[in-house]
Amino acid sequence: MRRVLLLIIDGLGDRPCPSLKWLTPLQAAEIPNMDLMAAKGILGMQYPIAPGVPPGSDSGHLSLFGYDLGREYPGRGVFEALSEGVEWGGVTFRANFATVEEDKGKFVVVDRRAGRIEEEDASLLASGLKELYLLDGKVKARFIHTLEHRGFLLLEGEGLSSSVTDVDPHEEGYYVLEPMPMDDNALRTAEAVKEFLKLSHDILREHEVNRRRIAEGKKPANFILLRGASSPVKLEPFSSRWGFKPAAVAAGPMYKGIARALGFEVFHPQGATGLPDSNFSAKVSKALDLLEEFDFVFVHMKGTDVASHNRDPKLKVKVLERIDAAIEPLTDPPEDLLVVLTGDHATPCSVGKHSGDPVPVLFYGRGLPKDDSSNFHELDAQVGGLGWFTGANMMQLILNYSDRALEYGLRPLPQVRAYVPSIGMLRPLLF
Ligand code: ZN
Ligand code: ZN
Secondary structure, rough: OOOOEEEEEEEEEEEEEEHHOOOEEEEEEOOHHHHHHHOOOOOEEOOOOOOOOOHHEEEEEEEHOOHHHHHHOOHHHHHHHHHOOOOOOOOEEEEEEEEEEEEOEEEEEEEEEOOOOOOOOOOOOHHHHEEEEEOOEEEEEEEEEEEOOOEEEEEEEEOOOEEEEOOOOOOOOOOOOOEEEHHHHHHHHHHHHHHHHHHHHHHHHHHHHHHHHOOOOOOOOOOOEEEEEEOOOOOHHHHHHHOOOOOEEEEHHHHHHHHHOOEEEOOOOOOOOOOOOOOOOHHHHHHHHHOOOEEEEEEEEEEHHHHHHHHOHHHHHHHHHHHHOOOHHHHHHOEEEEEEEEEOOEEEOOOOOOOOOEEEEEOOOOOOOOOOOOOOOOHHHHHOOOEEHHHHHHHHHHHHOOOOOOOOOOOOOOOOOOOOOOOHHOOOOOO
């Protein structure tokens, strides 16, 4: 049996870019280590969810980890909340600091990110919203700032429901929307959200940080836009579903949250930032250390997706080259290691957002099959020996190439319970 190192390069897949002479960033980048692994390993293309469906980073990861989104997707807010180690029993919303202007009692969204508010200002503003009481004290609201303009809101109290619509219109120049209950169970929640919006707007509007921002000609962060209401669901731990003892190396809050939700032990090495300047080498060496204790290590690298969202193919090339340099130790892996390299979705630089394109995937390890491809990029992956598959197949392929898959019929498919007991746990059968 092999141990597994799964490296997810966020937003990896791409399309030809005019500024790269119509090459994709993977084609344009100097990535000798990935190319070497491609030449000695086996490539394929995977749709993290299904052909043409653009995954979110959360749903893309969850699907690749072998969870059924139709039954088991709790909504993104849950993962962001878990990333902060918060445990709660209410409703959570994803939240943005935004700039709004009043227009005859309504609010127009001027900037959904409050002028890309600085980390420091955002956390100062957030401290004023740490704990508020709504509906005559019956609902407690906690706003928690995560990164840049982002955060989340937790509502705790009796009779709450996540069946409320978004307040965020998702476009600038549109009115902030009234939260509407989608069923009778959500009437109180919609009321509580409305009260929170008013209360928080009053606090933010008068806050000294915003007064200073206005004086400096910056946009005030005078509104909290909410979206993606969700309630926690208990997900089956990754260990019992797939039989691995898993660890995660990640810096981005949501990725840590996903890993925690699935019962991974989470590590955040020094210098890892979740941005293009992250210390990728620190992540790889942490992962290699962890493989002494864990048999499945997931490493997440975010910088590529950030470059894609900025529509900056040259930056994406640079990030790929830095990641390539960092993974040099993986080109000569221990005998019992399976290395899997892929992304959670494509983020084409020309589009600036996630797309439903397929993502290259590479399986690499001593004695594993190889194919004819010689470079790690979309074109070689399209004709690679693994063929094309979806995220739902990923864990089964990982079980297979780590020599853990059970013969068909020994356990019910497709939800294979491939828990392999260690020798120490086997006992003679006694009657
Ligand atoms: Zn992503
Ligand atoms: Zn993204």
